[in-house]
Structures are given as structure tokens and as C-alpha cells.
Amino acid sequence: MTLLITVFAAVAATLLWYRRKDDSMQFGFLSLMYWGAALMWTVDAVFEYAELGADYFAPEAADMLNDAFLGLSAVALGLVIWLVRLLIMDPKGSVRMALKKAA
Template sequence: MYFILTALAAIVTTILWYRISEDKYQLSTLCFIYWGATLMWLVDHVIAFLDEGGAFFEMTLDATLLGIIVVLCGFFVWGMITFVKVTKGTLKN
């Protein structure tokens, strides 16, 4: 479930970044954070599925909670990066 939630977050962030053509608020950084994790978990899930079989997606409450926490952590890191760039005055636009 955390893989699905992170992938969804990556897609939504990419759509938002695409709509706001200028890279205001460093949305590209948030896209990279979510896409990086999504790609890595995709490889992890595919290898685990090929090696061990079973369900491809883990649909448990624990996995859902982890997904929410992971998405929030990514958002928090992006917020920190943007905050530092704003205070340093190096943010674009």
C-alpha cells in the first residue's frame, strides 16, 4: 500500500508541477523525492514477487499507515528545503 500511496503522491505532484509551468515553490524537488522512492519500491516489489510470489501489493493497515507517514515525510523534507531556500534567498522566482 505504501508503494501505491507514494506513486499516487508522485503523479499528483507531477500534475501540479506541470500546471504551474514555472518551478515555483520547488515542486520539482517534491516530484523527484516521490518518484525516486516509487522507482526503488517498484524494483523491490518486482524482485520480491518473482522470488517469493504471493500478493504484489501489501494491502494492510500497517502498510497504509506507513504509506501516509512516508508521503508526509517527503512533504516535510520538501518543506524544509523550500524554507531554507526562501530564507537564503536562493529560491527561483
């Protein structure tokens, strides 16, 4: 479930990057971050499948719910990391402009 949610997030971020007009939103960073995590969780899933066999695809409801909760939390953390990086790098100069106005 964590892997699945991360893959959906990676696909969505990649589509946003593909439709971008310029690089000011840095969707490339967001998509690479999610793809990196998705690839790492894929390896985890392959090893787990090798150990559990077909049982891997029939998880307990409680485990699935916990994994879904973890996946959504991981996606939220990724978004926070991307947002903080965007505000620090400030490619459009919006933060600098707001700080200048406030001063």
C-alpha cells in the same frame, strides 16, 4: 500499499509541477523525490513477487494496514523535507521579508 501510495503522491506532485506558473514552489523537487522512492519500491516489489508469486497480491489485512500507514507516513515525511527545503531556499524571499519586518 506503500508503493501505491507513493506512486499517487508522485503523480499528484508531477501534476502540480506541470500546472505551475513559476518555479517558486519547487514542485519539481517534490515529484522527483517521490518518483525516486516509487522506483526503488518498484524494484523491491518485483523481487518480492519473484519470491512469493501470486501470494504477493493477497496480503494479510494487518500487513496491508501497516503498509498503508507506512506509505502515508513516508508521503508526510517527503512533504516535510520539501517544506523545510523550500523555507531554507526561500525562492520568493518571503522568509527573508518576514525576518526583516520582525527585526
